[in-house]
Amino acid sequence: MTTGFPLPDLADPGLAPFWEAAAKGELKLPRRIDGAGFDWYPSGARVEWVRLPGTGRLYTWSLVQRPLHPGYAGITPYVAALVELDEAPGVRLVTRLLDPPARLAVGLPVAARFVDLGTPGPETGVIGPLFVVQSVNDEG
Amino acid sequence: MSSDWGWSTPLESIAGQVALAGVGEAPASARSDRSALDMAGDAIEAAITDAGLTPADIDGLMIQKGMAGQYSAAAFHARFGTRHDLWVSDAGGAMTWAGTAPYAAAAALHAGTARHIVNVFAIDWASQKAAGTGGPGDYHAQERMKAGYELPFGYYPQPVYFAGVARRHMHDHGTTEAQLGAIAVAQRAHANGHPGAVMHDKPLTLDQYLARPMLVDPLRMEDFCLISDGAAAYLMTTPERARDLARPPVIVAGVGEGVSRAGTYFSQQGDFTATPQVFAAPAAFAMAGLSPADVDVLAVYDPFTIVALMQIEDMGFCAKGEGGAFVEGDRLSHARGRVRGGLPFNTHGGLLSHAYLLGISHVVELVRQLRGEAANQVADARVAAYGGFTGGDASTLLLVRP
Numbered sequence: 001m002t003t004g005f006p007l008p009d010l011a012d013p014g015l016a017p018f019w020e021a022a023a024k025g026e027l028k029l030p031r032r033i034d035g036a037g038f039d040w041y042p043s044g045a046r047v048e049w050v051r052l053p054g055t056g057r058l059y060t061w062s063l064v065q066r067p068l069h070p071g072y073a074g075i076t077p078y079v080a081a082l083v084e085l086d087e088a089p090g091v092r093l094v095t096r097l098l099d100p101p102a103r104l105a106v107g108l109p110v111a112a113r114f115v116d117l118g119t120p121g122p123e124t125g126v127i128g129p130l131f132v133v134q135s136v137n138d139e140g
Numbered sequence: 141m142s143s144d145w146g147w148s149t150p151l152e153s154i155a156g157q158v159a160l161a162g163v164g165e166a167p168a169s170a171r172s173d174r175s176a177l178d179m180a181g182d183a184i185e186a187a188i189t190d191a192g193l194t195p196a197d198i199d200g201l202m203i204q205k206g207m208a209g210q211y212s213a214a215a216f217h218a219r220f221g222t223r224h225d226l227w228v229s230d231a232g233g234a235m236t237w238a239g240t241a242p243y244a245a246a247a248a249l250h251a252g253t254a255r256h257i258v259n260v261f262a263i264d265w266a267s268q269k270a271a272g273t274g275g276p277g278d279y280h281a282q283e284r285m286k287a288g289y290e291l292p293f294g295y296y297p298q299p300v301y302f303a304g305v306a307r308r309h310m311h312d313h314g315t316t317e318a319q320l321g322a323i324a325v326a327q328r329a330h331a332n333g334h335p336g337a338v339m340h341d342k343p344l345t346l347d348q349y350l351a352r353p354m355l356v357d358p359l360r361m362e363d364f365c366l367i368s369d370g371a372a373a374y375l376m377t378t379p380e381r382a383r384d385l386a387r388p389p390v391i392v393a394g395v396g397e398g399v400s401r402a403g404t405y406f407s408q409q410g411d412f413t414a415t416p417q418v419f420a421a422p423a424a425f426a427m428a429g430l431s432p433a434d435v436d437v438l439a440v441y442d443p444f445t446i447v448a449l450m451q452i453e454d455m456g457f458c459a460k461g462e463g464g465a466f467v468e469g470d471r472l473s474h475a476r477g478r479v480r481g482g483l484p485f486n487t488h489g490g491l492l493s494h495a496y497l498l499g500i501s502h503v504v505e506l507v508r509q510l511r512g513e514a515a516n517q518v519a520d521a522r523v524a525a526y527g528g529f530t531g532g533d534a535s536t537l538l539l540v541r542p
Contacts, residue, residue: 006281006291015288041285041405062303063357064294072294080295082304082407094407096293106311117292128292
């Protein structure tokens, strides 16, 4: 196991479209050509990668008080989260909350922010969709 | 929640066809620097002795698939100085397979391929962890989609997965930290009464539990399994042959296996706060002609308190969502028993407080309960259930004293 921050293999064809989109500030997921919904995680089905609005609802979270992987030292404490995405039924996106409020609740509206995966610690050079909790006023 | 997120593996009935005629262990411990092979050999030898057999009588060996350092025919012969043919199957070991090994064994016993089969599992993760060479997170860290879509966000390892499950269970069902703590406390009390438990000398009260810091909120260290060295084995034969052996036989009444479509992608599992026990347990009870109300003692694979709680629900011991209230007080104590509304649970201390031997010690404990020789003996235990779990799979094994 690597001791550095665990980064995705950007050359993996099952991963590259997601991370290339993230580098451009876009959230894209693979939708099956046969109409059977999103292919998540990618299984090799025929898909098109579609852009999503990057909003959703907090499904659950884990507040990590101590790094359980040496690579996470720079981000700990942190909130790992699952988000139910708007326009992607059946997908729970794994993410991390950026600047989480002290009080969290299932169902809170959240929105993607494309930042370095190491934020607020040392930069990793890879951009990914972290999520912020939106106040009720932000909800539009 | 619809039930199309997994399925029950179709199994032919093996009710009454397999006896557990011997059990054995290598002592469980924290870091010991013993090798898994040596510990496995110790457990096998103890199981053979327990049954009143000799190594030359053993013609079947079942081991864990996909884990390094497990036993082999060569290791058996090297240790015991034997040369005979050994039927070897990798459909055994621990976790889910500690529950389903008797199913594969039944076919071998029926076909005459083997007469006395030992299922063994050994682990040296406490020593490996101390040496920085391995442990329970490695499988998940190396899995392609987890490495690509989960680890970059800090969603790793297992405590992070199951803290999120616990949080969602709390939201959906009102489960509390104190209710999770009740499981940890009950199992610790059982470990305190079991001389072989790693946490034998460390009491835990609910107040002490609640005062402990969160590691991955809402879970504390006491909600996590231990990391241990050790081994255990059980010896299977036909009920007819078992009657002539040294110990009172324990008979397999039912086996079930459940599978989640999402596999070990816990984040994507269809019913997020359930386990594949919802598919495994009904199949096992149907095979046995028994119901959860018939079970006198339950042992469940308990890597985290929340996983124990979900399986109690999913195996049908209470309704879904009512597990939190169910486990409160002394409900899980060996001393209370079913006739007084209890459910004696993980009476050796489980993965939380006995040792992290991945479930095979749970089966050994149930055999001892049904023989009436357990350290924390349940009065007049006649029916026992094991709940095995591997994340994407689960098994239920029902054992009876004839």
